[in-house]
Amino acid sequence: MEAVALIIILGVAIFALLGMTGVRVVQQYEHGIVFRFGRVRRGDQLRSGAVRRPGLTMIIPIAERMQKVNQQTVTMGVPAQDGITQDNVSVRVDAVVYFRVIDPVKAIVNVQNYGYAVSQVAQTSLRSVIGQADMQELLGEREKINLKLRGIIDEITQDPWGILIERVEIKDVSLPEGMKRSMARQAEAERERRARIITADGEFQASKRLAAAAEIMSQDPAALQLRMLQTVVEVSAEKNSTLVMPLPVEILRFFDKMSGGTPKADTNDEKPSLGLGDRLAKVEEELAKAAAEQPAALEPPDVVPPVIGLDTPTPKSTTQDPPEPPSL
Structure with missing residues (x-):
């Protein structure tokens, strides 16, 4: 009897030990992939327990193995890539990729180290996009380049690897x-x-x-x-300046009248009031005309005495020349 009790106790202890080794805890941001004898049954994953949800779960020791997959969004920097743009300009471009796992079975089974694989795809895709774009697009149309780069990477990674590319951003473009x-x-x-x-x-x-x-x-x-x-008041405010008073306008008009200039008739009362546009046009015309006549208007003409012999006959001289001495 003692031997039977000892065997029962030993079996319970072994069973408890095996049960404790089969207990697993899956975090909220993780999914667990269970491999039974190294195989995942794809056709019936949820019913057979191949994908374990967050919480406490059990696996069969020795027969099953569970691998956890992080489903948080991963931020991965893409190393700077050298390339030549479409308009033959050498540039150096680096970027950042945001991705997460949407199918944990594909991410574990179909690709080894999916993070490294996404990094390599991002680098090659970045060099390809640099060669297809010109410098102006890289500098001024970043959003267009980002969408194009995201589409290229997502096409390669989503269906085969179960990885969704959420966003791709170009960080810096270095020029020579x-x-x-x-x-x-x-x-x-x-x-x-x-x-x-x-x-x-x-x-x-x-x-x-x-x-x-x-x-x-x-x-x-x-x-x-x-x-x-x-x-004059504004100029005289400077103590170190010398003020020269110009001639009044009335004196210039007086000299103009004395020189024979014809005064213009004042027809302001007869002219109708003009609008601002007509007035400005008239002022421009008068300024252009005054600029052409300015030297003649500012400098009064010299009074030239009448030249004898042009308009009136030259008077004969009343004095006689002295007689020449007789020749010897």
């Missing part, structure tokens, strides 16, 4: 130093061109406003005098 300097000069020239256009546009608008102001002030001589006095 000569190309960087050329692009910097191009950008600087473009900014200088825009600055000159803006400056010219500002000067054009300012000239329009000045022309309109000059036309309004020209209708009243007092306004011109007030503007001149205001300019």
Whole structure:
């Protein structure tokens, strides 16, 4: 009896030991793949217990083996790849790939070390995309390149390996130093061109406003005098400056009248009021005409005395020349 009891106790202990070795814990982010004598029955995986869900599970010691598969999203950096773009520019591009396992059986059975396999596929696909794109696309159309690269990698990995490529991002595009300097000069020239256009546009608008102001002030001589006095006050604020007072406009008009210039008739009362666009057009026309006549208007013509012999007959001299001495 003692021998039988000892055998029973020994069998229970062995059974408990084997049961304890067959206990497994699957984490929430994992799936367990059970191999029975090295084989996974694909046709009936869930019913036969080939794929174990998270939690506490049991396997048959010695007959079964369980391998855990992480189903979290994995972030994997792709080493920088050298390539030549479609427009013959040497670049160096690196990227990052986000992927996760959607079929743990395929990820374990169909490929050895699926992480390394995805890394190699990403590198070769990145070099292929660099050769098919030009430099402008790599620099300015990153989203288009990312989608194209994701499609290439996902086509290779999803169905055969059970791995889903969630996202692919290009991190950096390194250009040669000569190309960087050329692009910097191009950008600087473009900014200088825009600055000159803006400056010219500002000067054009300012000239329009000045022309309109000059036309309004020209209708009243007092306004011109007030503007001149205001300019004198602004200039005299500088203590180190020498102020030279110009001649009043009335004196220039006086010399113009004395030189025989015909004063223009004041027809402002008879002309109808013009709009701003017509007024600006008129001011531009008058300024162009005044620019052509400015030397003759500012410099009064010299009074030239009448030349004897041109319009009137030359008077005869009343004095007689002295007689020549007789020749010996």
